[in-house]
Amino acid sequence: MSVEQPLWRALAGYRVLTLCYAGVGFAWSYGEFAHPVPGTVYLAALLVWTSLTLGQVSSAERCTRWFLAADLSFALVGILLTPYVDAHGQVGPTLPSIWTAAPVLAFAIKGGWRWGGASALLVGAANVAESGALTRATLHNALLVCVASVAIGYVVEVARASERTLARALQIEAATRERERLARDIHDSVLQVLAMVQRRGTAIGGEAAELGRMAGEQEVALRTLVSSGVVPQPREPREARPAQQPREEPQEAESGTSSDLRSLLAVHAGPGVSFAEPGRPVLLPPHAAGELAAAVSAALDNVRTHTCDEKGEPARAWILLEDDGDEVVVTVRDDGPGIPAGRLDEAAREGRLGVALSIRGRLGELGGSAALETVRGQGTEVEMRVPRDG
Structure with missing residues (x-):
């Protein structure tokens, strides 16, 4: 009115x-x-x-x-x-x-x-x-x-x-939120693939090194575009899903209109990742569960990308899922070298917005929060909290 x-x-x-x-x-x-x-x-x-x-x-x-x-x-x-x-x-x-x-x-x-x-x-x-x-x-x-x-x-x-x-402020806010969502999707898919091609190509050498160099240039250009003020036309929102590399989607256990977060996080368990979960389903609305799972995927990608040793092996990571009733808490911890002081601010200036967009941005839209603690030589811990009524 x-x-x-x-x-x-x-x-x-x-x-x-x-x-x-x-x-x-x-x-x-x-x-x-x-x-x-x-x-x-x-x-x-x-x-x-x-x-x-x-x-x-x-x-x-x-x-x-x-x-x-x-x-x-x-x-x-x-x-x-x-x-x-x-x-x-x-x-x-x-x-x-x-x-x-x-x-x-x-x-x-x-x-x-x-x-x-x-x-x-x-x-x-x-x-x-x-x-x-x-x-x-x-x-x-x-x-x-x-x-x-x-x-x-x-x-x-x-x-x-x-x-x-x-009215103009609401339009700008809607466009900004859409741009941030698009930037998260790009970071969780295209940028990760380009970064992987650059690393693998450099390691292989020869013609693959040239391919890696070109992938690195495209990664820098795309990061600059994502971190700039380019605002796309708003479109209908879709259900977000944790997409890093092509893999089979986990089967969601649904109860009414809720999704079991355990099934979304269990796919990350493997030789280098341990997953601890409650004995009962951890139910969240499908969109909230998908966004939280995508944030966990972004945290694990940071572990794989930034904690590799001389042999190229990433640090070991642990995922802990807790259901506190009013909120769901997911903790991702690794035993890597930790994050140097000021590195996150430097990464944001370079357009590397993994923590800012893929983790904090997703949780912020759900009414949640992300706390990051790191100790040099002892690893990094990311604690993500999402309220059930967010």
Whole structure:
């Protein structure tokens, strides 16, 4: 709903209430008017007009300029007709009374403070013409209407600008989240393959070394693109899955709309990776389970990539899965050399966003967190927490 919609509803109510007030005031002083019949005809016409146009003041689109001009004309005619109806000049307010502020406020809500101020000046001039002189009371009433219309018009302009800014911010946020998701997918697939080709090609030598060099160049270019501000067109989200290298997808054990995280993590167990799990299923929504499993895969890729010894063998890794009730905790630990101080910041500047995007980015979208602890010569531990209601 637009931020100005409550103002239109309030204006519709104001028109009805002030019409009733004008009718009661006219009936109360009916016997004091010199020519009450024209006044009765005018108020009847004003009643019909207000009743038929309540739908026009429901939004800025329906409140057209032609309607605003006709609405203001009704107010001006009623003001200028008052001297003839009240020939003695003793009754007091004009025939439309405070209903005259309704078209002025409509101008302000529709076109801002400039439209509101201009229409208020017209109403003020008509009041001066009706009284025959610029009296203190006339000036007071004109100033009140003018100040109210300018203030409301300014508030509407600020509200519309804020609404546009908020809509733009939401679009940017959605595009940024899509870019980060795409960057995670690229990091978990293409970049890992290019890095592997570069390492293997360099180790083999010969023509393979040239292939590895080209793969390294493409990896650097792609990392630069991912870490830049290039924002793709948003598309429909899909279920994320932990994709590192082509392998057979594990069979998910589902319970209703939940997935057993144990089956997703068990595929990592092998000669160099130990997996410890609870004795009962650890259930999470499929998307959350897939994102958490992908974060674990990214952590293991970091172990395979950055902890290799002289023989090319990576450090040993352990995966510990815990179910704490309100949250699920997965810990990935290795016995490698650890991460040098400042290396993560340096990697982020180089476009190597494995920890920032594939791990912390995924968990952040799930309402979770990732804590990294490393000790030189003793290995690294990544603790990932995901709330069940995230």
